[in-house]
Each structure stands twice: as C-alpha cells, then as structure tokens.
Amino acid sequence: MIKPELICPAGTPAGLRTAVDVGADAVYCGFQNATNARNFTGLNFTPEEMEKSVAYAHERGTKVLVTLNTFPPAGKFDLWKEAVDTCARIGVDAIIVADISVADYACRTYPDLRIHLSVQAAASSPEAIEYYVREFGVKRVVLPRIMTVSEIKGLVEEIPCEVETFIFGNHGLMVEGRCSLTNYVTGISTNMDGACSPAACVKYERDAADNMSTKLCGYTIDRFAPDETAGYPTICKGRYRAQCREGGYYAFEEPISLNASNMLPDLVKAGVHAFKIEGRQRSRAYVKKVVGAFREAVDSIMAGEEPKLADLVALTEGQKQTEGALKTKKWR
C-alpha cells in the first residue's frame, strides 16, 4: 500500500513554515504574480522568500512544489519562463503547470525538473494524461474534482504517472481551468491573471437589519440574512433568481467545501499517491488545524488504525461540507 503524500497550501513564508512544522510532506505555493491561480494582493512569495522557504523545508525533509498553473496570454510568456527559471535555480521539488507552453519550456530547458499537471489542466481521461506524460514527462496529475473514487481507482491502474486528489477545501469545480464567470464581471481572468474575484472588486454591505450583501464590481451576487453563514464572493457561488425556482438559487455551486476525511481509506486503497489540501489564500490557523488533522488521519490509516477525524466544519466555506463527486456524481 502506497503512503500518500500530504500536500499542503501556503500563502506566505510563515504559512509554509507552519505547514512544514505540522507535518506536511510537501507544501505548494506561488510567486507574487499572474503565474499562479491565487494571485491575490498581499499573498504569495518573492523569489527571495521562495528560496529561503525551500531551504527551510528541505532542511526538515519537506518538499516544495511551486504552482505555475495559469495560462500565459500571447506576448506575456516571459513571466512564466522567468518563473520556471527561478524554480530550477532554487531547487524546488516540482512545478505544477497547466499550460502546454509552460510544460514544454520546462521539460526542454530543465529535463530534471519534475512536472506535475495542475488540476487547472482538467485532464481526467487516460488518453489526455498519457499525452502529457509522453510529451512533457509529467510525473503526477492532479485530478479534477469531478471523479468518483472508483473512477480514480480505474484511472490509477491505466496511467503511467502518479495521481493526486483534493481531499479538503474550496469546492469550485466547474470545468477546472475553463471557468470565465468572474472574468465576465471583473474583466480579470482567473486563468490568465490568476485572480478569481480579486478583493479590489469585492464589497460587503450591511443594511439596517444586518443582512449582508456581497457585491462584485457593483453587482450583488448574494445576500445573507443575519443568521445565515456566508461564502466566498465568487460568481460561481452566487445566488440568483431563476424562473424555475422560488427565491434566490445557487445556480452553479453552493458555498460549501470538500471534506473527504471519511473517504481517505478508500482513496488509499485506490492507489492515490498524494492528498491535496486547498487553501493558499487561507491563514496559518487554517493550515495548522487542517494539516494537523489530516496528518493524524493519514498516519492512523497507514498504521492500520481507525483514522481519527477532527471536526473541521468551522473552517469550511459557509460552514458546510461535502464529499462531492468522490462519493457520487449526483452530489448536488
């Protein structure tokens, strides 16, 4: 039985150190620019911070994976090229890429630099994954959050690379890497600029009755009553009026997080090589609690014990959680 690596998020150097200290096998993080899909203000790493962080992690036996998981627009490829060059120079353990031009540059220029295929590439068929392995030497694929455990098991048996699955965090699946909903409103691309619902476009307004409205570029995308939990200010998690429903309706997705705690033994049996925790935009407190909980759970499973599952619902979006498509295609 393979012991899956625990892949943990970090939005700051302090976040990375926290993840390392609580037992991450690998930490993934990004630079302060459009080369990654969490390009939010005040978040992420300068090249100097990344270099120091890699040293900190390596001294403690933890890997660092750098997300270069956005799609370079025409004429802007140099930013991604520079990021790949930096990763190779400072000795990161792998880069996580989505775009074929970035994968092509990395594999031709740095044949020893390990490439993981981002969930943003949305590769879920053996044929698609084999193509990436054959053409770019991809060593691991991060699967889209649209597959059941049995589908994952079947895929693991068919493909010539490792498999990583999300086990906790934001559940904005859509067709990953293809979502332009926010771009439609903000003019900023999740996939090319790396920012879904950038904070500069977001406003929260309260009325006299303490209802809270979430606005994106002036458009109200949800309104929460005083006793309702809230979610992220993204178009895909907005509540809309539709003729087929009464009142507001979560037409795309609900404010909810993936929590696959209960499915970890099945995922281990399916041969998954790595478990990923979403949340580079979250705090050190989140990293500490979530990574710590899953570290304990994975270790228990590998020791043949019943996994101890911490209650993480307080950290989930909208304080709601789901096993999503891992359990059933009919999860909604």
Next chain:
Amino acid sequence: MTPQPSPQRAFGGSRAFPFAPPLPLFVLRPILKRIVTKIAAENPDMFDRLGPHRHAYFLIDPVNMPFMLYLRPDPDALDFRAVSRNNQLPHVACISGTFLDLLTLMDAEQDGDALFFSRDLVVTGDTEAVVCLRNALDDVDEPIAESVADMFGAPGRMALNALRRAAETAQKRKGADQ
C-alpha cells in the same frame, strides 16, 4: 469612507462592554504606540504585503469593548490609538468582531475566512486593504499578543491571560444567552 455605526445585531445585539479600560484613552496612546513600533521593528518585511494600503487608516472595532482602535500601518508614519466610539475618524475599512476573536485572529489561532463565514467577523469598506492587512499580520511568526504582553513582563502576561479569560467568559455567556 464615511464612518458607519458598528455592527450590533451581528454580534448578538449586546454591548455590555465588560472590559471597560481602567484608564482614559489618552493614557493608552503611548502603550499602543510602543506596541506597534515594536512589531514594526521586528517584522519590517510585513509592510511589503500591504502595498499601497500601508498609508491607509483602518478602524478595528472590538464590539464588546467601549473603544475602537485606529491603525495606520505605515512604517514611516505608524499610528495606533484607541478612539472613542463617539469620535470615529475617517478610515478606508472597518474590521469588527469580538475582542477575543480579534485577539485570536491576530495571533493566528483563528482563521479569518472561517470567522467571516460564520458572520463573527464583519468587514466593510476597502476589502483589498483588509485582505492585505490580514496577509501581512499572518506572515508574522510570533504570536503578536504574546509578544506584546512580554513587553510588559509578568504583569503584561497576567493582563493578557486575564483579558483572554474575561473574553472567553463573555463569549460563553453570549452563547448561553442565544
């Protein structure tokens, strides 16, 4: 941004102010100044995460305290003071929550997004400025509140523990009332 009244109903509609400061607000000024100066001196890189928002004024509203805090995280012109609720000054953003939540948030014991989801943390005004401030504070390794308490030696640590206990008691009482 025009000052807005602070949230009340979002926090249970209660403003008992159980931790009324024993000293007038102007007495707090040099203490708060010393605190923010120390944090800034020990963590100079944190200001990079603020970008242009380092020049902004933030209003931090511990809703169960009789005062609010006024912060300008500018390394060249640091400002951190307690202000009266009747004298709200211009600010780009306001962050409201119970004293305990704000304290534990600052110390990376609680996640800001989780507090936002549960509606225990209310943000108004410039969301980007708030996110930058959150990220800057979250990149400070040492627990800020403890570090501040250490500045004042054993009495400081005792005061912090007392504040935490009082805030926890108030929180439990609030929970029992609901």
